[in-house]
Amino acid sequence: MQNLNVTFKNQNGEMLSGILDLPTEEPVAYALFAHCFTCSKNLRAASNIARALNDERIAVLRFDFTGLGQSEGEFADTNFSSNVGDLLAAVDFLDRKHGDVSILIGHSLGGTAVLQAAPQVETAVAVVTIGSPAEPTHVARMLGGHEDSLRERGEAEVDLGGRPFLVKQQFVDDLEQHDVKGTIGKLHKALLIMHAPLDNIVEIDNAAELFVAAKHPKSFVSLDSADHLLTNDDDSRYAGQVLAAWASRYLPHADHGEPFRVAAGEVVARTYTDGFKTDVRAGRHTLVADEPRSVGGTNAGPSPYDLLSASLATCTSMTLHMYAAHKKLDLESVTVRVKHGKIHAVDCEDCESDSGRIDEFQRSIALQGGLSETQRQRVLEIADRCPVHRTLEGEIKIRSKLV
Numbered sequence: 001m002q003n004l005n006v007t008f009k010n011q012n013g014e015m016l017s018g019i020l021d022l023p024t025e026e027p028v029a030y031a032l033f034a035h036c037f038t039c040s041k042n043l044r045a046a047s048n049i050a051r052a053l054n055d056e057r058i059a060v061l062r063f064d065f066t067g068l069g070q071s072e073g074e075f076a077d078t079n080f081s082s083n084v085g086d087l088l089a090a091v092d093f094l095d096r097k098h099g100d101v102s103i104l105i106g107h108s109l110g111g112t113a114v115l116q117a118a119p120q121v122e123t124a125v126a127v128v129t130i131g132s133p134a135e136p137t138h139v140a141r142m143l144g145g146h147e148d149s150l151r152e153r154g155e156a157e158v159d160l161g162g163r164p165f166l167v168k169q170q171f172v173d174d175l176e177q178h179d180v181k182g183t184i185g186k187l188h189k190a191l192l193i194m195h196a197p198l199d200n201i202v203e204i205d206n207a208a209e210l211f212v213a214a215k216h217p218k219s220f221v222s223l224d225s226a227d228h229l230l231t232n233d234d235d236s237r238y239a240g241q242v243l244a245a246w247a248s249r250y251l252p253h254a255d256h257g258e259p260f261r262v263a264a265g266e267v268v269a270r271t272y273t274d275g276f277k278t279d280v281r282a283g284r285h286t287l288v289a290d291e292p293r294s295v296g297g298t299n300a301g302p303s304p305y306d307l308l309s310a311s312l313a314t315c316t317s318m319t320l321h322m323y324a325a326h327k328k329l330d331l332e333s334v335t336v337r338v339k340h341g342k343i344h345a346v347d348c349e350d351c352e353s354d355s356g357r358i359d360e361f362q363r364s365i366a367l368q369g370g371l372s373e374t375q376r377q378r379v380l381e382i383a384d385r386c387p388v389h390r391t392l393e394g395e396i397k398i399r400s401k402l403v
Helices: 044-055 080-097 109-120 136-143 147-153 169-175 180-184 205-213 233-247 304-327 373-383 387-393
Strands: 002-009 015-022 029-034 058-063 101-107 126-130 155-160 163-168 190-195 218-222 267-271 278-282 285-289 331-344 357-369
Touching: 002 058, 002 080, 015 044, 015 080, 029 044, 029 080, 029 109, 044 058, 044 101, 044 233, 058 080, 080 101, 080 109, 080 169, 101 109, 101 233, 109 126, 109 136, 109 180, 126 233, 136 169, 163 169, 180 205, 190 205, 190 233, 205 218, 218 233, 304 331, 304 357, 304 373, 304 387, 357 373
Parallel strands: 029 058, 029 101, 101 126, 126 190, 190 218
Antiparallel strands: 002 015, 015 058, 155 163, 267 278, 278 285, 331 357
């Protein structure tokens, strides 16, 4: 995941600040993320969702609305209409500098703004809302107790999320000018509505209203016990992973030839002509291998020897966990570190070879729990019984054929 700091101008010529999260591979699509009311692009939930999309080769632009975060302008002079304008400015920036926007994502009021902007984004094929109000006027409830000041003075200082913001009457007046549910019915794009049933900021009934107003294809995903801001990392990561899987149905993917066909018990690796980066599939699991930049790779994934070291480390950790469970030992966790290198045979006192260079794996094992010294030493002995350890030290035959 590569993070690029970017800037672009809104419709008033003010500079907006954004972060473009790029996957390690060439993106198959670009998404735009609109944050919640008075939040910023640096909200941890937004970062987690962007990371999940990057894992599926979807680039994400998240930016600060006018007057928030690192963007220029005065928040007091903004309104729902200007937020929609900021969104369209971000779309224009991505289209000109990087690629067409295929996915529009909005959190809370950002989702409502996305719904309003979506009909004007012809390239977008999918729209996602997370904990979003069905109407922008929902935000007016957050200004409760300030109606008199707004009406008499035309402005009021409001505490929002523990921070003071100056809000003007024009903000409230603008909220009433938008018929978002009417817009949804003419969306003509795939819509995913994500909402937490226990959201006490934007009630779950809003999701129901959005769903009823939308035409198919439309989907709803419950975020269960999540709060409005998805402050639990597990909730935002889950939202990102589900979002990525859902969006894949509507996105064109890069053509890399025939798809992998993976038989039971088989691992498949495919390297293309543009470097060392290699797609790997084991059953339904996928990962990327590469080489460091120092040897001509792009460092998009672990090297082959890193993967070999990982095999030894994971097998060791699993074996010790299984032994401890069988013996009912007080072992809370196992951490295994493995380093691979090559040494001269003449420098190895316990090696059979006496010439050339041999592979050496240095394995360090940390045991957490109430183990006696005798138990710790026994666990160390069991590490050598790990199946991958035995494979590496045993006789190995590799037979190759062209197919």
